[in-house]
Amino acid sequence: MGSGAKPSAAVPRHIGIIMDGNGRWATRRKLRRTLGHTRGIEAAKRIVREAIAQKIEYLSLYAFSTENWRRTEEEVSFILALVAKNLRSQYSFYRENNVCVRHSGNLEGLPCQVRDEIHRVTEETRANTAITVNLAVNYGGRDEIVRAANRALQSRQASCDTPPTQDDLLLTEETIQSHLDLPDLPDPDLIIRTGGHRRLSNFLIWESAYAELYFSNRFWPEWTGKDLRKAIHDFGSRKRNFGGTG
Template identity: 40%
Template sequence: MNKDLDYIFPDPPEGVDPRALDPERIPESVAIIMDGNGRWAKKRALNRLKGHKAGIEAVREAIRCASDLGVRYLTIYSFSTENWKRPEDEVVGLMDLFAKTMLAEVDGLHEEGVRVRTIGDLSALPAETREAFDEAWEKTRDNDGMTLVVAVNYGGRQEILRACRGCMREAVLLGEETGEVIEPTEEMFERGLYTFGMPDPDLVIRTSGEMRISNFLLWQIAYSEFVVTDVLWPDFNRYTFLECLLEYQGRNRRFGGVA
Protein backbone atom coordinates (compact mmCIF):
# COMPACT_ATOMS: atom_id res chain seq x y z
CA MET A 1 0.00 0.00 0.00
CA ASN A 2 1.37 3.41 -0.98
CA LYS A 3 -0.21 5.55 1.77
CA ASP A 4 -1.62 5.20 5.29
CA LEU A 5 -5.27 4.20 5.62
CA ASP A 6 -6.08 7.28 7.71
CA TYR A 7 -4.74 9.45 4.90
CA ILE A 8 -6.68 7.61 2.19
CA PHE A 9 -9.95 7.46 4.18
CA PRO A 10 -9.92 10.55 6.44
CA ASP A 11 -13.67 10.83 7.08
CA PRO A 12 -15.37 7.43 6.80
CA PRO A 13 -19.16 7.29 7.07
CA GLU A 14 -20.71 5.62 10.09
CA GLY A 15 -20.50 1.85 9.91
CA VAL A 16 -17.55 1.78 7.50
CA ASP A 17 -14.20 1.01 9.15
CA PRO A 18 -11.11 1.54 6.98
CA ARG A 19 -9.02 -0.33 9.55
CA ALA A 20 -10.90 -3.50 8.69
CA LEU A 21 -9.13 -3.41 5.34
CA ASP A 22 -6.11 -5.71 5.15
CA PRO A 23 -3.32 -3.81 3.35
CA GLU A 24 -1.66 -7.13 2.52
CA ARG A 25 -4.69 -8.35 0.56
CA ILE A 26 -5.32 -5.44 -1.78
CA PRO A 27 -6.24 -6.87 -5.20
CA GLU A 28 -3.52 -6.48 -7.80
CA SER A 29 -6.03 -5.80 -10.57
CA VAL A 30 -9.46 -4.17 -10.31
CA ALA A 31 -11.90 -3.62 -13.17
CA ILE A 32 -14.92 -1.34 -12.97
CA ILE A 33 -18.07 -1.34 -15.10
CA MET A 34 -19.09 2.28 -14.63
CA ASP A 35 -22.88 2.32 -14.89
CA GLY A 36 -25.65 4.72 -13.95
CA ASN A 37 -24.64 8.06 -15.48
CA GLY A 38 -27.87 8.28 -17.46
CA ARG A 39 -30.09 7.40 -14.51
CA TRP A 40 -28.20 9.87 -12.31
CA ALA A 41 -28.92 12.60 -14.86
CA LYS A 42 -32.56 11.58 -15.33
CA LYS A 43 -33.20 11.81 -11.57
CA ARG A 44 -32.04 15.43 -11.78
CA ALA A 45 -33.91 16.27 -15.00
CA LEU A 46 -30.60 16.64 -16.86
CA ASN A 47 -29.55 15.27 -20.24
CA ARG A 48 -27.46 12.11 -20.32
CA LEU A 49 -24.24 13.90 -21.25
CA LYS A 50 -24.47 15.87 -17.99
CA GLY A 51 -24.44 12.52 -16.21
CA HIS A 52 -21.30 11.43 -18.09
CA LYS A 53 -19.61 14.72 -17.17
CA ALA A 54 -20.59 14.23 -13.53
CA GLY A 55 -19.01 10.78 -13.64
CA ILE A 56 -15.56 12.24 -14.35
CA GLU A 57 -15.03 13.11 -10.68
CA ALA A 58 -15.88 9.53 -9.73
CA VAL A 59 -13.21 8.36 -12.18
CA ARG A 60 -10.68 10.70 -10.57
CA GLU A 61 -11.65 9.44 -7.12
CA ALA A 62 -11.32 5.79 -8.15
CA ILE A 63 -7.90 6.40 -9.72
CA ARG A 64 -6.55 8.26 -6.71
CA CYS A 65 -7.87 5.71 -4.23
CA ALA A 66 -6.68 2.69 -6.20
CA SER A 67 -3.23 4.18 -6.71
CA ASP A 68 -2.88 5.14 -3.03
CA LEU A 69 -3.89 1.63 -1.94
CA GLY A 70 -1.32 -0.03 -4.20
CA VAL A 71 -3.64 -1.50 -6.84
CA ARG A 72 -1.35 -2.23 -9.79
CA TYR A 73 -3.97 -2.26 -12.57
CA LEU A 74 -7.25 -0.37 -12.68
CA THR A 75 -9.40 -1.00 -15.76
CA ILE A 76 -12.38 1.26 -16.43
CA TYR A 77 -15.06 0.38 -18.98
CA SER A 78 -15.58 3.70 -20.72
CA PHE A 79 -17.24 2.88 -24.05
CA SER A 80 -18.30 -0.45 -25.47
CA THR A 81 -18.63 -1.55 -29.08
CA GLU A 82 -22.39 -1.56 -28.49
CA ASN A 83 -22.46 2.04 -27.26
CA TRP A 84 -22.35 3.31 -30.86
CA LYS A 85 -26.08 2.48 -30.90
CA ARG A 86 -26.78 5.37 -28.53
CA PRO A 87 -28.16 8.69 -29.84
CA GLU A 88 -25.67 10.46 -32.09
CA ASP A 89 -25.45 13.59 -29.96
CA GLU A 90 -24.59 11.50 -26.90
CA VAL A 91 -21.87 9.57 -28.76
CA VAL A 92 -20.37 12.75 -30.23
CA GLY A 93 -20.44 14.36 -26.80
CA LEU A 94 -18.78 11.35 -25.21
CA MET A 95 -15.97 11.31 -27.75
CA ASP A 96 -15.35 15.00 -27.17
CA LEU A 97 -15.47 14.43 -23.42
CA PHE A 98 -12.94 11.59 -23.64
CA ALA A 99 -10.49 13.76 -25.57
CA LYS A 100 -10.81 16.82 -23.36
CA THR A 101 -10.66 14.84 -20.12
CA MET A 102 -7.64 12.80 -21.17
CA LEU A 103 -5.70 15.90 -22.24
CA ALA A 104 -6.66 17.72 -19.02
CA GLU A 105 -5.75 14.84 -16.72
CA VAL A 106 -2.64 13.33 -18.29
CA ASP A 107 -0.11 15.70 -16.69
CA GLY A 108 -1.46 14.98 -13.21
CA LEU A 109 -1.49 11.25 -13.86
CA HIS A 110 2.06 11.46 -15.14
CA GLU A 111 3.20 13.29 -11.99
CA GLU A 112 1.64 10.51 -9.90
CA GLY A 113 3.57 7.89 -11.88
CA VAL A 114 0.41 6.41 -13.40
CA ARG A 115 0.77 4.71 -16.77
CA VAL A 116 -2.19 5.14 -19.13
CA ARG A 117 -3.02 2.56 -21.78
CA THR A 118 -6.11 1.61 -23.73
CA ILE A 119 -7.77 -1.62 -24.81
CA GLY A 120 -10.20 -1.77 -27.69
CA ASP A 121 -10.30 -0.74 -31.33
CA LEU A 122 -9.15 2.87 -31.35
CA SER A 123 -9.18 3.00 -35.15
CA ALA A 124 -12.92 3.69 -35.13
CA LEU A 125 -12.62 6.74 -32.84
CA PRO A 126 -12.59 10.33 -34.07
CA ALA A 127 -9.03 11.53 -34.74
CA GLU A 128 -9.05 14.01 -31.83
CA THR A 129 -10.09 11.33 -29.34
CA ARG A 130 -7.65 8.77 -30.68
CA GLU A 131 -4.80 11.27 -30.60
CA ALA A 132 -5.57 12.21 -26.99
CA PHE A 133 -5.28 8.57 -25.90
CA ASP A 134 -2.13 8.10 -27.99
CA GLU A 135 -0.58 11.18 -26.39
CA ALA A 136 -1.39 9.89 -22.90
CA TRP A 137 0.26 6.55 -23.68
CA GLU A 138 3.39 8.16 -25.11
CA LYS A 139 3.73 10.51 -22.14
CA THR A 140 3.22 7.91 -19.42
CA ARG A 141 4.42 4.63 -20.96
CA ASP A 142 7.65 4.54 -18.93
CA ASN A 143 5.98 5.24 -15.57
CA ASP A 144 6.20 2.47 -12.98
CA GLY A 145 3.16 3.27 -10.85
CA MET A 146 -0.35 1.97 -11.28
CA THR A 147 -1.49 1.20 -14.82
CA LEU A 148 -4.80 2.84 -15.72
CA VAL A 149 -6.42 0.81 -18.49
CA VAL A 150 -9.17 2.61 -20.39
CA ALA A 151 -11.46 0.23 -22.27
CA VAL A 152 -12.80 2.28 -25.18
CA ASN A 153 -14.64 0.89 -28.20
CA TYR A 154 -14.06 -2.40 -26.44
CA GLY A 155 -16.10 -5.60 -26.70
CA GLY A 156 -15.26 -8.94 -25.13
CA ARG A 157 -16.69 -11.06 -27.95
CA GLN A 158 -14.87 -9.00 -30.55
CA GLU A 159 -11.63 -9.37 -28.59
CA ILE A 160 -12.05 -13.16 -28.47
CA LEU A 161 -12.61 -13.28 -32.24
CA ARG A 162 -9.51 -11.14 -32.73
CA ALA A 163 -7.48 -13.46 -30.50
CA CYS A 164 -8.80 -16.56 -32.31
CA ARG A 165 -7.72 -15.19 -35.67
CA GLY A 166 -4.25 -14.37 -34.33
CA CYS A 167 -3.99 -17.77 -32.68
CA MET A 168 -4.87 -19.61 -35.90
CA ARG A 169 -2.44 -17.55 -37.94
CA GLU A 170 0.34 -18.31 -35.49
CA ALA A 171 -0.44 -22.04 -35.54
CA VAL A 172 -0.49 -22.13 -39.35
CA LEU A 173 2.78 -20.22 -39.69
CA LEU A 174 4.48 -22.42 -37.09
CA GLY A 175 3.16 -25.51 -38.89
CA GLU A 176 4.60 -24.29 -42.17
CA GLU A 177 7.98 -23.77 -40.52
CA THR A 178 8.09 -27.15 -38.79
CA GLY A 179 6.14 -29.28 -41.25
CA GLU A 180 3.91 -30.43 -38.41
CA VAL A 181 0.27 -29.90 -37.51
CA ILE A 182 0.33 -27.36 -34.67
CA GLU A 183 -2.55 -27.32 -32.22
CA PRO A 184 -3.45 -23.81 -30.99
CA THR A 185 -2.67 -23.30 -27.30
CA GLU A 186 -4.03 -21.06 -24.58
CA GLU A 187 -0.73 -19.16 -24.64
CA MET A 188 -1.11 -18.47 -28.37
CA PHE A 189 -4.67 -17.30 -27.83
CA GLU A 190 -3.75 -14.93 -25.02
CA ARG A 191 -1.08 -13.27 -27.15
CA GLY A 192 -3.93 -11.98 -29.30
CA LEU A 193 -5.82 -10.35 -26.43
CA TYR A 194 -5.70 -6.60 -25.89
CA THR A 195 -4.73 -7.37 -22.29
CA PHE A 196 -1.73 -9.57 -23.13
CA GLY A 197 0.91 -9.14 -20.43
CA MET A 198 -1.59 -7.88 -17.85
CA PRO A 199 -2.96 -9.90 -14.92
CA ASP A 200 -6.60 -10.94 -15.01
CA PRO A 201 -8.87 -8.85 -12.74
CA ASP A 202 -9.05 -10.08 -9.17
CA LEU A 203 -12.12 -7.95 -8.59
CA VAL A 204 -14.82 -6.62 -10.92
CA ILE A 205 -17.03 -3.84 -9.55
CA ARG A 206 -20.30 -2.86 -11.22
CA THR A 207 -22.23 0.20 -10.14
CA SER A 208 -25.98 1.00 -10.33
CA GLY A 209 -27.12 -2.43 -9.17
CA GLU A 210 -27.23 -4.05 -12.60
CA MET A 211 -26.35 -7.76 -12.67
CA ARG A 212 -24.77 -7.94 -16.12
CA ILE A 213 -21.27 -8.43 -17.57
CA SER A 214 -22.07 -6.29 -20.63
CA ASN A 215 -19.51 -7.90 -22.95
CA PHE A 216 -16.63 -6.91 -20.66
CA LEU A 217 -13.38 -8.91 -20.42
CA LEU A 218 -15.18 -12.19 -21.09
CA TRP A 219 -11.99 -14.28 -21.20
CA GLN A 220 -10.17 -12.49 -18.40
CA ILE A 221 -12.88 -12.61 -15.71
CA ALA A 222 -13.19 -16.41 -15.56
CA TYR A 223 -12.24 -16.42 -11.87
CA SER A 224 -12.73 -12.79 -10.90
CA GLU A 225 -14.74 -11.87 -7.83
CA PHE A 226 -17.78 -9.68 -8.56
CA VAL A 227 -19.14 -6.95 -6.32
CA VAL A 228 -22.26 -5.05 -7.39
CA THR A 229 -23.19 -1.80 -5.66
CA ASP A 230 -26.46 0.11 -6.06
CA VAL A 231 -24.54 3.40 -6.12
CA LEU A 232 -24.87 5.23 -9.45
CA TRP A 233 -21.47 5.94 -10.98
CA PRO A 234 -21.37 9.75 -10.43
CA ASP A 235 -21.96 9.09 -6.71
CA PHE A 236 -19.15 6.51 -6.48
CA ASN A 237 -16.39 7.64 -4.11
CA ARG A 238 -13.48 6.21 -2.17
CA TYR A 239 -15.79 4.93 0.57
CA THR A 240 -17.88 3.03 -1.97
CA PHE A 241 -14.59 1.63 -3.23
CA LEU A 242 -13.63 0.72 0.33
CA GLU A 243 -16.90 -1.14 0.87
CA CYS A 244 -16.32 -3.10 -2.34
CA LEU A 245 -12.79 -3.99 -1.25
CA LEU A 246 -13.98 -5.11 2.18
CA GLU A 247 -16.56 -7.38 0.55
CA TYR A 248 -13.85 -8.75 -1.74
CA GLN A 249 -11.56 -9.48 1.21
CA GLY A 250 -14.38 -11.37 2.89
CA ARG A 251 -14.46 -13.88 0.03
CA ASN A 252 -12.62 -17.20 -0.11
CA ARG A 253 -11.14 -17.43 -3.60
CA ARG A 254 -10.87 -21.09 -4.64
CA PHE A 255 -10.30 -20.84 -8.41
CA GLY A 256 -12.32 -23.99 -8.94
CA GLY A 257 -10.60 -25.92 -6.15
CA VAL A 258 -11.75 -27.07 -2.74
CA ALA A 259 -11.95 -24.64 0.18
Protein backbone atom coordinates in the same frame (compact mmCIF):
# COMPACT_ATOMS: atom_id res chain seq x y z
CA MET B 1 -8.84 -26.19 2.63
CA GLY B 2 -8.63 -27.99 -0.70
CA SER B 3 -5.46 -27.99 -2.72
CA GLY B 4 -6.90 -25.42 -5.16
CA ALA B 5 -8.27 -23.06 -2.51
CA LYS B 6 -6.63 -19.74 -1.75
CA PRO B 7 -7.80 -17.14 0.73
CA SER B 8 -8.22 -13.74 -0.91
CA ALA B 9 -5.45 -11.24 -0.51
CA ALA B 10 -6.49 -8.23 1.54
CA VAL B 11 -6.15 -6.06 -1.55
CA PRO B 12 -6.78 -7.19 -5.14
CA ARG B 13 -3.93 -6.63 -7.54
CA HIS B 14 -6.19 -5.74 -10.49
CA ILE B 15 -9.69 -4.25 -10.31
CA GLY B 16 -12.01 -3.81 -13.28
CA ILE B 17 -14.93 -1.38 -13.03
CA ILE B 18 -18.05 -1.18 -15.15
CA MET B 19 -18.81 2.50 -14.60
CA ASP B 20 -22.57 2.32 -15.02
CA GLY B 21 -25.32 4.79 -14.24
CA ASN B 22 -24.04 8.14 -15.56
CA GLY B 23 -27.11 8.77 -17.72
CA ARG B 24 -29.59 7.52 -15.14
CA TRP B 25 -27.94 9.65 -12.45
CA ALA B 26 -28.54 12.73 -14.60
CA THR B 27 -32.05 11.74 -15.71
CA ARG B 28 -33.24 11.28 -12.12
CA ARG B 29 -32.07 14.83 -11.43
CA LYS B 30 -33.78 16.12 -14.59
CA LEU B 31 -30.41 16.96 -16.09
CA ARG B 32 -29.03 16.20 -19.53
CA ARG B 33 -27.54 12.71 -19.76
CA THR B 34 -24.33 14.26 -21.05
CA LEU B 35 -23.80 15.96 -17.68
CA GLY B 36 -23.82 12.53 -16.09
CA HIS B 37 -20.89 11.50 -18.26
CA THR B 38 -18.98 14.64 -17.26
CA ARG B 39 -19.56 13.85 -13.59
CA GLY B 40 -18.47 10.30 -14.32
CA ILE B 41 -15.03 11.59 -15.31
CA GLU B 42 -14.74 13.30 -11.93
CA ALA B 43 -15.70 10.06 -10.19
CA ALA B 44 -13.05 8.17 -12.18
CA LYS B 45 -10.35 10.56 -10.94
CA ARG B 46 -11.49 10.07 -7.33
CA ILE B 47 -11.35 6.31 -7.72
CA VAL B 48 -7.91 6.36 -9.36
CA ARG B 49 -6.56 8.37 -6.42
CA GLU B 50 -8.13 5.98 -3.93
CA ALA B 51 -6.85 2.95 -5.83
CA ILE B 52 -3.33 4.36 -5.57
CA ALA B 53 -3.82 4.93 -1.84
CA GLN B 54 -4.96 1.30 -1.50
CA LYS B 55 -1.91 0.02 -3.40
CA ILE B 56 -3.91 -1.33 -6.34
CA GLU B 57 -1.50 -2.04 -9.19
CA TYR B 58 -3.97 -2.18 -12.10
CA LEU B 59 -7.34 -0.55 -12.67
CA SER B 60 -9.42 -1.26 -15.80
CA LEU B 61 -12.21 1.21 -16.50
CA TYR B 62 -14.99 0.41 -18.98
CA ALA B 63 -15.31 3.78 -20.69
CA PHE B 64 -17.06 2.97 -24.00
CA SER B 65 -18.25 -0.42 -25.18
CA THR B 66 -18.76 -1.80 -28.67
CA GLU B 67 -22.47 -1.84 -27.81
CA ASN B 68 -22.53 1.86 -26.89
CA TRP B 69 -22.61 2.73 -30.59
CA ARG B 70 -26.33 1.88 -30.42
CA ARG B 71 -27.03 5.00 -28.38
CA THR B 72 -28.17 8.25 -29.97
CA GLU B 73 -25.68 9.92 -32.28
CA GLU B 74 -25.64 12.96 -30.00
CA GLU B 75 -24.70 10.94 -26.92
CA VAL B 76 -22.08 8.84 -28.73
CA SER B 77 -20.46 11.96 -30.17
CA PHE B 78 -20.44 13.61 -26.75
CA ILE B 79 -18.91 10.61 -24.99
CA LEU B 80 -16.13 10.17 -27.55
CA ALA B 81 -15.37 13.90 -27.58
CA LEU B 82 -15.28 13.82 -23.78
CA VAL B 83 -12.85 10.89 -23.85
CA ALA B 84 -10.55 12.72 -26.27
CA LYS B 85 -10.76 16.00 -24.34
CA ASN B 86 -10.00 14.41 -20.99
CA LEU B 87 -7.15 12.32 -22.31
CA ARG B 88 -5.61 15.57 -23.54
CA SER B 89 -6.41 17.74 -20.51
CA GLN B 90 -5.43 15.37 -17.70
CA TYR B 91 -1.67 15.22 -18.21
CA SER B 92 -1.05 17.07 -14.96
CA PHE B 93 -3.26 14.50 -13.19
CA TYR B 94 -1.28 11.61 -14.70
CA ARG B 95 2.02 13.27 -13.82
CA GLU B 96 1.09 14.29 -10.26
CA ASN B 97 -0.34 10.84 -9.48
CA ASN B 98 2.27 8.86 -11.46
CA VAL B 99 -0.41 7.12 -13.58
CA CYS B 100 0.48 4.90 -16.53
CA VAL B 101 -2.40 4.84 -19.04
CA ARG B 102 -2.99 1.83 -21.30
CA HIS B 103 -5.79 1.04 -23.73
CA SER B 104 -7.79 -2.03 -24.63
CA GLY B 105 -10.37 -2.16 -27.40
CA ASN B 106 -10.60 -1.80 -31.17
CA LEU B 107 -8.73 1.36 -32.15
CA GLU B 108 -9.67 1.00 -35.81
CA GLY B 109 -13.32 1.74 -35.10
CA LEU B 110 -12.63 5.04 -33.32
CA PRO B 111 -12.49 8.58 -34.77
CA CYS B 112 -8.97 9.76 -35.65
CA GLN B 113 -8.96 12.35 -32.87
CA VAL B 114 -9.66 9.74 -30.21
CA ARG B 115 -7.08 7.32 -31.65
CA ASP B 116 -4.45 10.06 -31.70
CA GLU B 117 -5.09 11.05 -28.09
CA ILE B 118 -4.95 7.41 -26.96
CA HIS B 119 -1.62 6.90 -28.75
CA ARG B 120 -0.24 10.10 -27.25
CA VAL B 121 -1.27 9.51 -23.65
CA THR B 122 -0.15 5.87 -23.60
CA GLU B 123 3.26 6.87 -24.96
CA GLU B 124 3.76 9.85 -22.67
CA THR B 125 2.73 8.03 -19.46
CA ARG B 126 4.41 4.69 -20.11
CA ALA B 127 7.19 5.31 -17.56
CA ASN B 128 4.79 6.13 -14.69
CA THR B 129 4.68 3.49 -11.98
CA ALA B 130 2.13 4.20 -9.22
CA ILE B 131 -0.74 2.49 -11.04
CA THR B 132 -1.62 1.25 -14.51
CA VAL B 133 -5.04 2.46 -15.65
CA ASN B 134 -6.43 0.51 -18.57
CA LEU B 135 -9.05 2.52 -20.43
CA ALA B 136 -11.41 0.18 -22.28
CA VAL B 137 -12.61 2.33 -25.19
CA ASN B 138 -14.56 0.77 -28.06
CA TYR B 139 -14.10 -2.45 -26.12
CA GLY B 140 -16.12 -5.65 -26.14
CA GLY B 141 -15.01 -8.94 -24.62
CA ARG B 142 -16.26 -11.06 -27.52
CA ASP B 143 -14.72 -8.65 -30.01
CA GLU B 144 -11.38 -8.89 -28.20
CA ILE B 145 -11.43 -12.70 -28.33
CA VAL B 146 -12.24 -12.68 -32.05
CA ARG B 147 -9.48 -10.18 -32.75
CA ALA B 148 -7.03 -12.20 -30.64
CA ALA B 149 -7.87 -15.39 -32.53
CA ASN B 150 -7.43 -13.64 -35.86
CA ARG B 151 -4.11 -12.17 -34.79
CA ALA B 152 -2.93 -15.61 -33.69
CA LEU B 153 -3.92 -17.21 -36.99
CA GLN B 154 -2.36 -14.41 -39.03
CA SER B 155 0.84 -14.70 -37.03
CA ARG B 156 1.05 -18.45 -37.65
CA GLN B 157 0.33 -18.12 -41.34
CA ALA B 158 2.98 -15.41 -41.69
CA SER B 159 5.58 -17.61 -39.99
CA CYS B 160 4.92 -20.69 -42.13
CA ASP B 161 7.18 -21.31 -45.13
CA THR B 162 4.70 -23.90 -46.41
CA PRO B 163 0.89 -23.87 -46.36
CA PRO B 164 -0.29 -24.42 -42.77
CA THR B 165 -1.68 -27.82 -41.81
CA GLN B 166 -4.85 -28.30 -39.83
CA ASP B 167 -2.76 -28.75 -36.67
CA ASP B 168 -1.02 -25.45 -37.35
CA LEU B 169 -4.38 -23.70 -37.23
CA LEU B 170 -5.47 -25.17 -33.89
CA LEU B 171 -5.58 -22.59 -31.11
CA THR B 172 -4.93 -23.09 -27.41
CA GLU B 173 -5.86 -20.97 -24.40
CA GLU B 174 -2.24 -19.88 -24.15
CA THR B 175 -2.19 -18.78 -27.79
CA ILE B 176 -5.32 -16.66 -27.45
CA GLN B 177 -4.14 -15.24 -24.12
CA SER B 178 -0.89 -14.10 -25.70
CA HIS B 179 -2.76 -12.23 -28.44
CA LEU B 180 -5.26 -10.35 -26.26
CA ASP B 181 -5.14 -6.55 -26.29
CA LEU B 182 -2.97 -6.36 -23.15
CA PRO B 183 -1.57 -9.84 -22.54
CA ASP B 184 0.96 -8.55 -20.01
CA LEU B 185 -1.75 -7.37 -17.58
CA PRO B 186 -2.74 -9.87 -14.88
CA ASP B 187 -6.32 -11.07 -14.89
CA PRO B 188 -8.63 -8.93 -12.74
CA ASP B 189 -9.18 -10.23 -9.22
CA LEU B 190 -12.29 -8.12 -8.70
CA ILE B 191 -14.91 -6.80 -11.10
CA ILE B 192 -17.10 -3.98 -9.78
CA ARG B 193 -20.32 -2.81 -11.42
CA THR B 194 -22.08 0.32 -10.27
CA GLY B 195 -25.61 1.48 -11.05
CA GLY B 196 -27.65 -1.46 -9.80
CA HIS B 197 -27.42 -3.89 -12.72
CA ARG B 198 -25.88 -7.31 -12.11
CA ARG B 199 -24.22 -8.45 -15.30
CA LEU B 200 -20.81 -8.23 -16.97
CA SER B 201 -22.05 -6.64 -20.21
CA ASN B 202 -19.23 -8.06 -22.32
CA PHE B 203 -16.45 -6.63 -20.11
CA LEU B 204 -13.20 -8.62 -19.86
CA ILE B 205 -15.11 -11.87 -20.27
CA TRP B 206 -11.95 -13.87 -21.04
CA GLU B 207 -9.86 -12.29 -18.31
CA SER B 208 -12.52 -12.31 -15.58
CA ALA B 209 -13.18 -16.07 -15.63
CA TYR B 210 -12.19 -16.33 -11.94
CA ALA B 211 -12.74 -12.75 -10.82
CA GLU B 212 -14.84 -11.98 -7.77
CA LEU B 213 -17.91 -9.86 -8.59
CA TYR B 214 -19.16 -6.88 -6.61
CA PHE B 215 -22.34 -4.99 -7.45
CA SER B 216 -23.31 -1.57 -6.13
CA ASN B 217 -26.66 0.18 -6.42
CA ARG B 218 -24.97 3.58 -6.37
CA PHE B 219 -24.62 5.33 -9.72
CA TRP B 220 -21.07 5.90 -10.92
CA PRO B 221 -21.05 9.72 -10.47
CA GLU B 222 -21.84 9.14 -6.77
CA TRP B 223 -18.84 6.91 -6.15
CA THR B 224 -16.11 8.03 -3.77
CA GLY B 225 -13.06 6.47 -2.19
CA LYS B 226 -15.30 5.13 0.58
CA ASP B 227 -17.21 3.03 -1.95
CA LEU B 228 -14.00 1.55 -3.33
CA ARG B 229 -12.73 0.75 0.15
CA LYS B 230 -16.02 -1.02 0.90
CA ALA B 231 -15.66 -3.15 -2.24
CA ILE B 232 -12.04 -4.01 -1.40
CA HIS B 233 -13.03 -4.96 2.15
CA ASP B 234 -15.74 -7.25 0.79
CA PHE B 235 -13.20 -8.85 -1.56
CA GLY B 236 -10.82 -9.46 1.33
CA SER B 237 -13.48 -11.43 3.21
CA ARG B 238 -13.89 -13.98 0.41
CA LYS B 239 -12.05 -17.24 -0.20
CA ARG B 240 -11.07 -17.93 -3.80
CA ASN B 241 -11.05 -21.61 -4.76
CA PHE B 242 -10.17 -21.41 -8.47
CA GLY B 243 -12.09 -24.62 -9.14
CA GLY B 244 -10.84 -26.41 -6.02
CA THR B 245 -12.83 -27.22 -2.89
CA GLY B 246 -13.24 -24.87 0.01
